[in-house]
Amino acid sequence: MKLCVLAIVFLLSACYGNGTDKTDSTNRPSDRSTITSNAKITLTFWRNSGNESENKAYEKLVSAYLEKHPEITIDMTLIPYADYDTKLRTSIASGNFPDIMALDASNVASFAHAGALLPLTSYMRKDGRMDDIPASTLATYTYKNEVYMAPLNESSIALFYNRKMFEEKGIPFPSADPEMPWTWDQVLEAARKLTDPSKGVYGIDPAQGFQNAGATAYFKYPIIWQFGGEVMSPDGSTARGYLDSPQTKKALRFYSDLYNKYKVSALEYPADPFPNGYLGMTIEGSWSLSYFAEKFPDFKLGRDYDIAPLPKETRQAVANGSWALGISSRSKYAEEAWNFVNWVTGPEGQVMYCSITNDIPARYSAALQFPELNKYPKNIFVVQNQKFGRPRPVTPIFPQMSEAINKVFEDVTIGKKDLDETVETAIRKIDRDYAQMLSQSQ
Structure with a gap:
């Protein structure tokens, strides 16, 4: 298993190069201009197939987003949990990458190091409301001073x-x-x-x-x-x-x-x-x-x-750290992908998602919308996460x-x-x- 994981990481690195050399977030938004045409833009979105409530929540999120954005189509692909990481890595390495991908916090650094993820720092600073997210949560998705994923929910x-x-x-x-x-x-x-x-x-x-x-x-x-x-x-x-x-x-x-x-x-x-x-x-x-x-x-x-x-x-x-959303560094539709990711992981999206899954929102403002999260017993999970949460080591290995x-x-x-x-x-x-x-x- 170790050799298999290492081989895939190296394959990603070889295909993308060292991500830390090619992912200056200050240039990313201007590098990927919005593509305009009369045709709908299709964003591919890969995620692991979760439990029934998670699947229902994502279906509702996508449906609600498309009602607001009829010019966009979301092609959401569900992959079994046991196969997800390997399939995603090998597909990206072969050039078959999704525009948007869900990743567990523990895997962010390896994808970022390989250059497979678009840095989101400048996007987050512009309209991602970073002050609404605990600093320790953001640290979970940060590699070499760049934020690579937008958090949706937490567990504790x-x-x-x-x-x-x-x-x-x-x-x-x-x-x-x-x-x-x-x-x-x-x-x-x-x-x-x-x-x-x-x-x-x-x-x-x-x-x-x-x-x-x-x-x-x-x-x-x-x-x-x-x-x-x-x-x-x-x-x-x-x-x-x-x-x-x-x-x-x-x-x-x-x-x-x-x-x-x-x-x-x-x-x-x-x-x-x-x-x-x-x-x-x-x-x-x-x-x-x-x-x-x-x-x-x-x-x-x-x-x-x-x-x-x-x-x-x-x-x-x-x-801390759970599954979060990121964007492929090779997506042709980075602006559109960010608009979707930002809405899903924003206050409205988090409230919608967590009201179905009963998870803990990653944002302060979203957590405040659930009375049960602000009193015993669930406040224990929320307060611990917000005040004493720590990222597991952020490392490509x-x-x-x-x-x-x-x-x-x-x-x-x-x-x-x-x-x-x-x-x-x-x-x-x-x-x-x-x-x-x-x-x-x-």
Whole structure:
């Protein structure tokens, strides 16, 4: 998989050249003049096929936009999630690029580095209302000082806890104030009281167990940040001096200790352990509220469980970034494409989209339009994201880097390997992959 991803990145780079050399956003709008004719302009738009509500929301957005712009046709292509990234990369490399594309935040840097994306900085500054978007959200879609994607929605995670289990053990509930989280020491203290291995009950699942690298990035990086650590340098070029910092190692050691020293976490759980009463606390996403309501209607928020902000050690932190919209650097219709992207990701489009999907809007003004997002429990997700959100490392080698970090968590926790040696191995791999990527793309 690693070689396949690298090969596609290099192919993109070879076809487009180094994007950082050819994507001066100050020239882009004038380089791509609006094409006028009596014929309708067709904009091709590729996105991953989402769930039913996401598909419905996009259909409504496109329909509403076309009512305002009868001179435009939107040719929207849905591609299965599992195939989307590879199909998009190979199609772009072969010259079959869409005008508009949806990308997950973690993939933006590789497409930008390859020169496949049009910088949107000047467009955003002109009429994209950048001050309506949290700076940390914009940073997620920024590579080498250029904004490449326009954010539509956000998601976030929080601490879910079983109220009845807390009451049985006489444990005070954590604060519901988004800016007053428990410390990890407080979580550990409660977890030790909640754990009962004889009943298969454990105190805390700190980061959704051990899943794929993408889940690791979203659920486990915040623990590193909360302890004051980092994963990579701000420019996404090296892990040296960051992944091996004392703060990062402290976070990794604490995570491992939850399983191996304190034994308040388990490597395996039965299906749906939290609503089924096998977990006293877990880290879940905002999407879990609707999942529990649908699948476990007798497991009631406010009666059986509640949520609180993510724990902290030295600081609060949560990962941000979701799917966003960008424009191909080779689109003949950059102005028209931007008009569509700007409307979809603007306040009106975000309200329309999130009213159907129940996601969190990326804009301050759009979030204010939903009363439920401004009170408990959903305000926890919103406030955390807006005030304490952080981009996962913005680097062209994000998949390889995530695999390496995922292996660190597994090796020190499951394999009980030496922490220092494991971290050093990961750093060498990450830095080697980055150097290889540079050499192949020059």
